[in-house]
Amino acid sequence: MTALLVAAALAVCAIALPHALRLDHAPAGFAAAIWLSALLLRALASIGAVVAIEVYLPVTGPLEPFGAWCAGALSSHTLTDALFALPALVLAGSLVAGIVALVRAHRHVDALVREYAVGTGPDGSVVLGDGELLIAAAGPRVLVSAGALVTLDDAELRAGLEHERGHIVLRHRYLLIAGELARAVARFVPGTSAAARELTFALERHADLYALSRRHDPAVLASAICKTARGSLRAPALSLGGGVVARRARLLLEADPEAKPPRAHPGLFALAPLMVALVLVGALALPFAAHAGYHEKHRLGTPHTCHASDAA
Amino acid sequence: MTDSGSIQGELQGQVMAALWRVGSGTVEQVREELPPRYQGAYNTVQTVLNRLTTRGLLEREREGRGYVYRPKVTEAEYLSGSIRRTLAGASSGARQAALASIIGGLRPDELSELEELAREAREPRK
Numbered sequence: 001m002t003a004l005l006v007a008a009a010l011a012v013c014a015i016a017l018p019h020a021l022r023l024d025h026a027p028a029g030f031a032a033a034i035w036l037s038a039l040l041l042r043a044l045a046s047i048g049a050v051v052a053i054e055v056y057l058p059v060t061g062p063l064e065p066f067g068a069w070c071a072g073a074l075s076s077h078t079l080t081d082a083l084f085a086l087p088a089l090v091l092a093g094s095l096v097a098g099i100v101a102l103v104r105a106h107r108h109v110d111a112l113v114r115e116y117a118v119g120t121g122p123d124g125s126v127v128l129g130d131g132e133l134l135i136a137a138a139g140p141r142v143l144v145s146a147g148a149l150v151t152l153d154d155a156e157l158r159a160g161l162e163h164e165r166g167h168i169v170l171r172h173r174y175l176l177i178a179g180e181l182a183r184a185v186a187r188f189v190p191g192t193s194a195a196a197r198e199l200t201f202a203l204e205r206h207a208d209l210y211a212l213s214r215r216h217d218p219a220v221l222a223s224a225i226c227k228t229a230r231g232s233l234r235a236p237a238l239s240l241g242g243g244v245v246a247r248r249a250r251l252l253l254e255a256d257p258e259a260k261p262p263r264a265h266p267g268l269f270a271l272a273p274l275m276v277a278l279v280l281v282g283a284l285a286l287p288f289a290a291h292a293g294y295h296e297k298h299r300l301g302t303p304h305t306c307h308a309s310d311a312a
Numbered sequence: 313m314t315d316s317g318s319i320q321g322e323l324q325g326q327v328m329a330a331l332w333r334v335g336s337g338t339v340e341q342v343r344e345e346l347p348p349r350y351q352g353a354y355n356t357v358q359t360v361l362n363r364l365t366t367r368g369l370l371e372r373e374r375e376g377r378g379y380v381y382r383p384k385v386t387e388a389e390y391l392s393g394s395i396r397r398t399l400a401g402a403s404s405g406a407r408q409a410a411l412a413s414i415i416g417g418l419r420p421d422e423l424s425e426l427e428e429l430a431r432e433a434r435e436p437r438k
Binding site for chain 2: 116118119125127128131132146147150152154
């Protein structure tokens with residue numbers, strides 16, 4: 001029991017620690033790895049809490065002081081089982097909602113391309129005939145709106161496109177998907193939304209540094225970011241104006257132009273499948289854990305069903 | 313970001329607007345269609361037209377010794393996406409009020425056209 005409490009305390013510290021650190025000046029890839037790990041820990045902590053509620057809590061008999069009762073076919077034990085299964089159901093529902101949101105976002109981008117694509121633009125990008133300002137990475141392609149092509153000057157457009165290519169080269173979409181799945185599972189842990197926002201911010205900064213490493217002027221990129229952030233289009237997740245714009249622009253202007261170009265770090269990239277595997281295995285294990293908890297209770301001899309004699 | 317940058321953006325916008333008005337045109341025709349403030353040198357307008365062609369917004373066809381430029385994006389496409397999304401994001405009451413305000417500012421002939429379009433839009437649903 002003590003070991004379990006120590007492990008829980010360590011997990012809470014590890015989850016809270018990134019929020020206390022000043023990661024703005026840390027390498028962007030490292031910051032992304034930290035936030036992704038924090039989200040993974042949150043998801044695992046949520047699954048752990050649900051398993052504890054399903055398997056261990058009933059064995060301690062927290063509702064026993066209220067006594068066993070029967071009302072028709074409904075027994076106090078049936079009600080208790082349903083009560084303890086609720087967190088697992090909520091968590092599973094949240095994961096399904098997260099997956100549905102990801103599929104919807106993917107379809108939204110496909111619809112955007114289907115409805116508004118008018119041809120090929122600079123550097124193989126897909127041009128959308130839309131007056132809003134948008135440059136975004138969507139899967140392996142870069143989308144650029146007519147509004148952006150009309151409004152941005154040559155240097156801003158090149159820097160913006162390089163930023164989006166950075167997202168593709170650094171394979172950010174996999175990290176973002178993993179982060180979103182973890183966010184869905186850990187939805188009820190305080191600070192999860194903030195951690196997911198910080199992950200997106202770190203990925204945007206990572207792509208900014210990629211563009212800078214290709215000899216683009218930080219002030220030009222900052223200007224392109226500010227202009228596209230003014231566009232009101234519901235943009236895909238990895239878009240040029242994403243993240244907290246003023247904070248991003250400040251960090252861009254403070255960036256070292258001679259810094260090494262960022263790369264898709266194998267350690268960071270390995271985190272994404274690991275996270276997805278752990279979260280999915282954990283979520284899939286929930287029904288079995290619930291089943292085990294159910295049997296554990298009945299092994300202890302507590303009656304489950306009500307008979308006519310019980311009701312009497 | 314720089315003054316020249318914002319001027320480039322402005323000029324690109326004016327050239328697109330001019331081409332939408334005339335449908336298609338040579339460098340000189342587009343230049344004449346521009347507001348006096350933006351009627352710079354022939355070469356400047358040609359550079360902007362070529363840039364917009366490279367960016368995928370215009371297509372050009374050789375005609376005689378020069379080119380005729382044509383927009384690949386219609387003005388309606390350019391404007392309607394943002395209007396539709398803005399209205400989609402608004403509450404039902406605000407959407408109706410905004411549409412009523414737009415319709416209230418239309419001329420009678422535009423209203424007749426709009427009625428015709430609304431009739432056409434309703435027909436496939438029957």
